[in-house]
Amino acid sequence: MTDLTLAALLPALESRFGPDVKVLPSRKEVLGVVQVKVDRLVEVARFLHDQGTFTHCALVSGVDWIEHIEVLYHLWSDALKGYLEITVETAPEDPHVPSVTSIWRGANWHERETWDMLGVRFDGHPDLRRVLMPEGYRFHPLRKSFELHEPEELEVKARHV
Amino acid sequence: MVETLYSVAHTLVVLLLGLLGPLVPGSGAYGPFLAVWLSYLVVGALVFAVSLVNVLVFIWWERKLLGRFMDRRGAMHVGYAGLLQNLADGLKLFRKQPFSPREADDLGYYFGPTAYLVISIAILGFLPISFGFSGGAVPLSLLVALALFSFAPLFIFIASWSSNNKYSLIGGMRTAAQLVAYEIPLLLSVVAVVALTGSFDLNVIVGDQAANGWFAVPLILGLIIFFIAMLAEVERIPFDLPEAEAELVEGWSTEYGGMLFAFTMLGDYVRALIGSYLIVLLFLGGWSMPWGLSSFPLSGIVFFQLKTYAVFAIFIWVRASLPRVRTDQLLQIGWKRMLPLAMVNIIWALALVVWGYPVIHWPAL
Amino acid sequence: MNATNTSGTARIITHVKETDPMEPEVPFAEVEAVQSKEYIPVIKETLTGMIQRGLDAATKPVFNWAGRNSLFPLHWGLACCAIEFAAGFGARWDGERFGVVPRSSPRQCDLLIVNGTVTWKLSHKLITLWEQMPEPKWAIAMGNCATGGGPFRTAYSVVPGVNKLIPVDVYIAGCPPRPEAMLDGILRLERLIRERRA
Amino acid sequence: MSEMWINMGPQHPMTHGLWNLRVKVDGELIVDVDPEIGYLHRGIEKICEYRRYNEVVTLMDRTCYVAGIAWEQLYIMAAEEALNISPPPRAEYVRVLSQELQRLSSHVMWYAAYVQDIGLMTPFLYGMRDRDLILDLFQSYTGARMTYEFMRVGGVRNDVPVGFTDRCRKVMDWFDQRLPEYEKVCDNSTIFLERTKGIGVLKAADCVNDGVTGPMLRAAGVDRDLRRDRPYSVYPELDFDVAVYDAPDCYGRYRVRMEEMKQSVRIVRQVLDWLDRNPGPVLAEKVPRFVGTPSPPPGKEIYVERRGYPKGRGFSAMEEPHGEAMAYIINEGAEHPYRAKLRSPVFVNIAASKDYLVGYRVSDIPAIMGSVDICVGESDR
Structure with missing residues (x-):
C-alpha cells in the first residue's frame, strides 16, 4: 500500500478510522482536508506517513477560534506532489494534542512554536520549551485574548515576563 | 659604500666625544669603546624608527592594496590618501578607557600583549636593514632573531588564558599548536641557507648573496617553505586560525580593547614586518641588487625597503585570494607536507655544498 | 582648591567652606596657604593645573581628531x-x-x-x-x-x-x-x- | 580540555543575524548543539491580524530582508486564494521576474557571505557589488532596494518602466560573465574544496524527516522544487531545470545555489521576452475596495469593519531562495486576516542543526551554518 493514489487514500483513511476522521471538500491549493479527533491523531499520522507517502511534515500551526483551538498539520507527499491538511480541534483552556515528533522529527520546532504562540501542549514532545519568546514569558501572544498593546503598556508587560 | 650610515654615526659620535671628552676628566680611556657603543645606539634608534614607521606604512599599504584587490579604495579621507589613518587609529586606541574584564586575571591580561609587542620589537634590533645598519650586529643575529621570534606563542597563550574567555582560550590553543607546528619547517628551511653560507650572521648571508646570487634561485623550495611557514607564523590568511573571525569572534584578542588591543595589533604587524625582512634577508639578497645598483649611497636601504614592501604585497595578495584552512588541515600541512619538504630542502642544500657551491666567509663586522 | 595641611586653621577654613558654600574658594585658600606658610603646594597645584589645562588644550584637538576619524x-x-x-x-x-x-x-x-x-x-x-x-x-x-x-x-x-x-x-x-x-x-x-x- | 558549552551568538560574526548557537565542544570537536532563536521575533503574525490585506505586504518585506519579494508573493498568493481573486497574466509575469531577480540577489548575497565565512574576503566585495546591480533594477520599478511593497492583492502595484527590459538584459549578460568567475574562485581553490567537501553532511532521508527544504534538500539528491512539482504562478510556462546535486554537504549546497543562479538568469530572460511581447494591465479590475483602502471613511469604521465578504482560507507554498516557504491565511470576511501563519524554511533548517553539526569541528561551524543560508528575520518573524 505504499503508492496509494489520492483517490484511494482518503476513502481508505475514512474506512479505517471510521467516524474519528472526516474528509472535508478539498480546496484548490491542498489535496484534501482531513479532520481528525485528537486521540486518533498519532495513528492517522502514522498511517499517512507509512502508507500515504506523506514523508514531509511541512507545517504545524494553530488557530485560536475562541471556542476551540484548531491545530493544523500540512503534509507533503513527493509521490502525490501536493499538500494534505489535517486539522485537530482541542479545548481552549489547557489545550492538549499528542505530539507527532516520533513520526516526523521536523515537527519538533513547529510544535514548540505552536506551544509558544498559542499555548497548545504537545504530549510526548521531547523538549517542549518556548522557542521565540524568552523562557518564562507568561503569555501566548497569538491567542485572541492577547491584544497588541500600546508600547508603554507593553514595556510593563514585557518586563514582567 | 654600504657602511656609510654606520661610519657617519661613528664619525659623528667620535667628534662629539672629542668635543665633550675634555670636559669629563678621565674619559679618554673609555673613548673608543664608548664611541662604538654610542654609534650602535644611534644606528639602533634609527633602525627602530625606520621599522616602526614601516609598520604604520605597512598597515596603510595593506589597507590600500587590499582595497584595490577588492574593487574599492580603502582609507582615503584622513591625510593624503589615508596615510594618517593608522595614526588616528593608534591615537584613538591610546586614549580609550583602560579596563580589564571582571573575570580576567589582571597580571596575565596586561602582561601578555605587552610582552608580545616588546619581544617582537626586540627582534628588530638584530635585523640589519643595510650593511651594518642594525641595532646590534652580533655574529649569531639570525639565531637570536629566530629564537626571539618563537617566543610569541607563550605570550599569546598567557594573554588568551588570562582573558578568561572561551573564544580567546580556543584561539590561544590554536596559536600554540600552529606556531609550534610551523616553527620547525621555518627553522629547517633556514638551516639550508646557513649550510650554504656557513654563518649565522645576516650581514654575511646577504654578502654571500651579493657575491653569488640570491638564494631564491638555488633554494626556491626553501623560499616557498619559508614563505608558507612565515604566513602561519604571523597568523595571516590562510593560516589566521587564531583570530578566525568567522568562528572565534576576534580570536585570542577578543577581550582586548584600547591600548592593549593596539599592542596586539601592532605586534601582529611588527611580526609581519619581521617576516618580510627575513624573507628578503635570507632569500632575496637583502639590500644587494644586481648590476651594482646598490652601490650608490643609501641605495641599499631603499632597495631593502622596496623588496620588503614587495614581499608584504605578496602576503596581502595571498590574503585577498585564499580562504582559511581548518585546524586539523593546518596541522596536517605543517607536519605532513612542510616538514618532509624542509628535509628535502636541507638535503638539496647539503648536496649543493658538496658539489661546491661557493661558500664565502666574509669578515665579520 | 583644597589645601591639604593638617594645621588648625585649615579645619576652620574647611568649616567655613561647609557653612558658606557661596564664598569664593580660591582667595581663602591662598590666604590660608600664606598664613600657614604652605604656599608651595598651592603654587604647585596651580602650576600643575595650568600645565594640565595646557596639555588638555593641546592634546584634545589631536585626540578628538583621532577619535572622530577612526x-x-x-x-x-x-x-x-x-x-x-x-x-x-x-x-x-x-x-x-x-x-x-x-x-x-x-x-x-x-x-x-x-x-x-x-x-x-x-x-x-x-x-x-x-x-x-x-x-x-x-x-x-x-x-x-x-x-x-x-x-x-x-x-x-x-x-x-x-x-x-x-x-x-x-x-x-x-x-x-x-x-x-x-x-x-x-x-x-x-x-x-x-x-x-x- | 574538558567539555564546555560555547554560546555562539547572539552577537557573533558567524550567525548572520541574531540567534544563538550553543555548542558543546570537546576541544575542537562538537558534541552537542542547542540553537536558540527568537531574538528578532517581531510578532509579525500577530500584527498581520491588525492590518488590512494590502498593508500586510509591508511586513512581508521585512520578514525576510534578503528575499522580500518572495515573501510578498507568498503572502499575496495565499491572500488571493482566501479572497478568491486572480491577477492578470502580466502581473504574474512581473511577479515571476521579481522572484527570480530576488533569488539571484539572495544567492549572490549568500555567496558573498559564505566565502567570507570561509575566510575568502575578496569575493564578498564582488558579490555585494553585483548584488547592487540587481537592487538597482528593483529600485527602478519598485522604488526601493530591499523593502519593495510592490505586490498587491490582485496584481502588482505598477508595471515595469520603459526600457527596463533592456537594462535587465544587460545585467543578465553581466551575470553570465560573473557567475563562472564566482565558480572559478571557489572551485580552483583547494582550500575551499577541502573546507566544504564532506562537511555538514545531512543525508536525504534525514533531510526529509527533519523537514529540511530548499538547496539543502536538493544537494542531498532529492529532486524536489515546488516551482516544478507544485506549479504556481506562471512557472509551468517557463523553461528551466531543477538543480540537484548528489553530495549532501556544504559543497553540494554551494553547487546547487550556483546552478540555481544560472537557471534564474535563464528564467529572467524568458520572462523579459514575454513582457516585451505582451503589454497589458498588471492589476485585477475587480478588487474589493477594502483590501486597498488606506483608511475607512470617517465615522464609518464599524461599517467598513463589518462589511461582509465570502470567507475562505488560503494556503500557498513556494520555492523561496532559502527553501520552501508557506503561508496560511484565514479570511473571516473582515478587513483583516483572521490568522496569518508563515512557515519559514530557515526555521526548520536551524532546528535540524544538531543533525549536521555534531561530529565536526569548531572551525567547520561557519562553513556549515553558512551553507544553510540563514536569514533570521524569517525564522523569527
Missing part, C-alpha cells in the same frame, strides 16, 4: 538594516574610506550601530554589549525600528526605540536607510564629535 563600529547584524550596513562596506560605498572598520568584538569598538529591530529578548544582550564597549563610545540608531520601533512599534515583543536602553547620538531615518544614509549618519557623528556635542 570610528570602529560593532560588526553585528540585527535585521534589514544590517544588510544595508554590509552593503555600505561593499565595493560601491566602501565605508572604510572614512576609516570606519567594523570589528567583531565590542571591546574594540567605539560605535554601536543598532541596525534593526530590538526585541525585549535581546535587550539584555544589547545593554551588555554597550557596557562592554570602553569609553569614549557612541551609538547610532539606524533605521526606523531602532529609532522608534518602526512598523513593529505596536508589537508585543519589540522595544519601541533603542533609546529606551542606551543613549543614542545619531538617528538615521529610513526603512531601511540606504548605505549613503548610513555613511552620512557616521559622518554626522564625526561632525558632532568635532563640535564636541556628542
Whole structure:
C-alpha cells in the first residue's frame, strides 16, 4: 500500500478510522482536508506517513477560534506532489494534542512554536520549551485574548515576563 | 659604500666625544669603546624608527592594496590618501578607557600583549636593514632573531588564558599548536641557507648573496617553505586560525580593547614586518641588487625597503585570494607536507655544498 | 582648591567652606596657604593645573581628531538594516574610506550601530554589549525600528526605540536607510564629535 | 580540555543575524548543539491580524530582508486564494521576474557571505557589488532596494518602466560573465574544496524527516522544487531545470545555489521576452475596495469593519531562495486576516542543526551554518 493514489487514500483513511476522521471538500491549493479527533491523531499520522507517502511534515500551526483551538498539520507527499491538511480541534483552556515528533522529527520546532504562540501542549514532545519568546514569558501572544498593546503598556508587560 | 650610515654615526659620535671628552676628566680611556657603543645606539634608534614607521606604512599599504584587490579604495579621507589613518587609529586606541574584564586575571591580561609587542620589537634590533645598519650586529643575529621570534606563542597563550574567555582560550590553543607546528619547517628551511653560507650572521648571508646570487634561485623550495611557514607564523590568511573571525569572534584578542588591543595589533604587524625582512634577508639578497645598483649611497636601504614592501604585497595578495584552512588541515600541512619538504630542502642544500657551491666567509663586522 | 595641611586653621577654613558654600574658594585658600606658610603646594597645584589645562588644550584637538576619524563600529547584524550596513562596506560605498572598520568584538569598538529591530529578548544582550564597549563610545540608531520601533512599534515583543536602553547620538531615518544614509549618519557623528556635542 | 558549552551568538560574526548557537565542544570537536532563536521575533503574525490585506505586504518585506519579494508573493498568493481573486497574466509575469531577480540577489548575497565565512574576503566585495546591480533594477520599478511593497492583492502595484527590459538584459549578460568567475574562485581553490567537501553532511532521508527544504534538500539528491512539482504562478510556462546535486554537504549546497543562479538568469530572460511581447494591465479590475483602502471613511469604521465578504482560507507554498516557504491565511470576511501563519524554511533548517553539526569541528561551524543560508528575520518573524 505504499503508492496509494489520492483517490484511494482518503476513502481508505475514512474506512479505517471510521467516524474519528472526516474528509472535508478539498480546496484548490491542498489535496484534501482531513479532520481528525485528537486521540486518533498519532495513528492517522502514522498511517499517512507509512502508507500515504506523506514523508514531509511541512507545517504545524494553530488557530485560536475562541471556542476551540484548531491545530493544523500540512503534509507533503513527493509521490502525490501536493499538500494534505489535517486539522485537530482541542479545548481552549489547557489545550492538549499528542505530539507527532516520533513520526516526523521536523515537527519538533513547529510544535514548540505552536506551544509558544498559542499555548497548545504537545504530549510526548521531547523538549517542549518556548522557542521565540524568552523562557518564562507568561503569555501566548497569538491567542485572541492577547491584544497588541500600546508600547508603554507593553514595556510593563514585557518586563514582567 | 654600504657602511656609510654606520661610519657617519661613528664619525659623528667620535667628534662629539672629542668635543665633550675634555670636559669629563678621565674619559679618554673609555673613548673608543664608548664611541662604538654610542654609534650602535644611534644606528639602533634609527633602525627602530625606520621599522616602526614601516609598520604604520605597512598597515596603510595593506589597507590600500587590499582595497584595490577588492574593487574599492580603502582609507582615503584622513591625510593624503589615508596615510594618517593608522595614526588616528593608534591615537584613538591610546586614549580609550583602560579596563580589564571582571573575570580576567589582571597580571596575565596586561602582561601578555605587552610582552608580545616588546619581544617582537626586540627582534628588530638584530635585523640589519643595510650593511651594518642594525641595532646590534652580533655574529649569531639570525639565531637570536629566530629564537626571539618563537617566543610569541607563550605570550599569546598567557594573554588568551588570562582573558578568561572561551573564544580567546580556543584561539590561544590554536596559536600554540600552529606556531609550534610551523616553527620547525621555518627553522629547517633556514638551516639550508646557513649550510650554504656557513654563518649565522645576516650581514654575511646577504654578502654571500651579493657575491653569488640570491638564494631564491638555488633554494626556491626553501623560499616557498619559508614563505608558507612565515604566513602561519604571523597568523595571516590562510593560516589566521587564531583570530578566525568567522568562528572565534576576534580570536585570542577578543577581550582586548584600547591600548592593549593596539599592542596586539601592532605586534601582529611588527611580526609581519619581521617576516618580510627575513624573507628578503635570507632569500632575496637583502639590500644587494644586481648590476651594482646598490652601490650608490643609501641605495641599499631603499632597495631593502622596496623588496620588503614587495614581499608584504605578496602576503596581502595571498590574503585577498585564499580562504582559511581548518585546524586539523593546518596541522596536517605543517607536519605532513612542510616538514618532509624542509628535509628535502636541507638535503638539496647539503648536496649543493658538496658539489661546491661557493661558500664565502666574509669578515665579520 | 583644597589645601591639604593638617594645621588648625585649615579645619576652620574647611568649616567655613561647609557653612558658606557661596564664598569664593580660591582667595581663602591662598590666604590660608600664606598664613600657614604652605604656599608651595598651592603654587604647585596651580602650576600643575595650568600645565594640565595646557596639555588638555593641546592634546584634545589631536585626540578628538583621532577619535572622530577612526570610528570602529560593532560588526553585528540585527535585521534589514544590517544588510544595508554590509552593503555600505561593499565595493560601491566602501565605508572604510572614512576609516570606519567594523570589528567583531565590542571591546574594540567605539560605535554601536543598532541596525534593526530590538526585541525585549535581546535587550539584555544589547545593554551588555554597550557596557562592554570602553569609553569614549557612541551609538547610532539606524533605521526606523531602532529609532522608534518602526512598523513593529505596536508589537508585543519589540522595544519601541533603542533609546529606551542606551543613549543614542545619531538617528538615521529610513526603512531601511540606504548605505549613503548610513555613511552620512557616521559622518554626522564625526561632525558632532568635532563640535564636541556628542 | 574538558567539555564546555560555547554560546555562539547572539552577537557573533558567524550567525548572520541574531540567534544563538550553543555548542558543546570537546576541544575542537562538537558534541552537542542547542540553537536558540527568537531574538528578532517581531510578532509579525500577530500584527498581520491588525492590518488590512494590502498593508500586510509591508511586513512581508521585512520578514525576510534578503528575499522580500518572495515573501510578498507568498503572502499575496495565499491572500488571493482566501479572497478568491486572480491577477492578470502580466502581473504574474512581473511577479515571476521579481522572484527570480530576488533569488539571484539572495544567492549572490549568500555567496558573498559564505566565502567570507570561509575566510575568502575578496569575493564578498564582488558579490555585494553585483548584488547592487540587481537592487538597482528593483529600485527602478519598485522604488526601493530591499523593502519593495510592490505586490498587491490582485496584481502588482505598477508595471515595469520603459526600457527596463533592456537594462535587465544587460545585467543578465553581466551575470553570465560573473557567475563562472564566482565558480572559478571557489572551485580552483583547494582550500575551499577541502573546507566544504564532506562537511555538514545531512543525508536525504534525514533531510526529509527533519523537514529540511530548499538547496539543502536538493544537494542531498532529492529532486524536489515546488516551482516544478507544485506549479504556481506562471512557472509551468517557463523553461528551466531543477538543480540537484548528489553530495549532501556544504559543497553540494554551494553547487546547487550556483546552478540555481544560472537557471534564474535563464528564467529572467524568458520572462523579459514575454513582457516585451505582451503589454497589458498588471492589476485585477475587480478588487474589493477594502483590501486597498488606506483608511475607512470617517465615522464609518464599524461599517467598513463589518462589511461582509465570502470567507475562505488560503494556503500557498513556494520555492523561496532559502527553501520552501508557506503561508496560511484565514479570511473571516473582515478587513483583516483572521490568522496569518508563515512557515519559514530557515526555521526548520536551524532546528535540524544538531543533525549536521555534531561530529565536526569548531572551525567547520561557519562553513556549515553558512551553507544553510540563514536569514533570521524569517525564522523569527
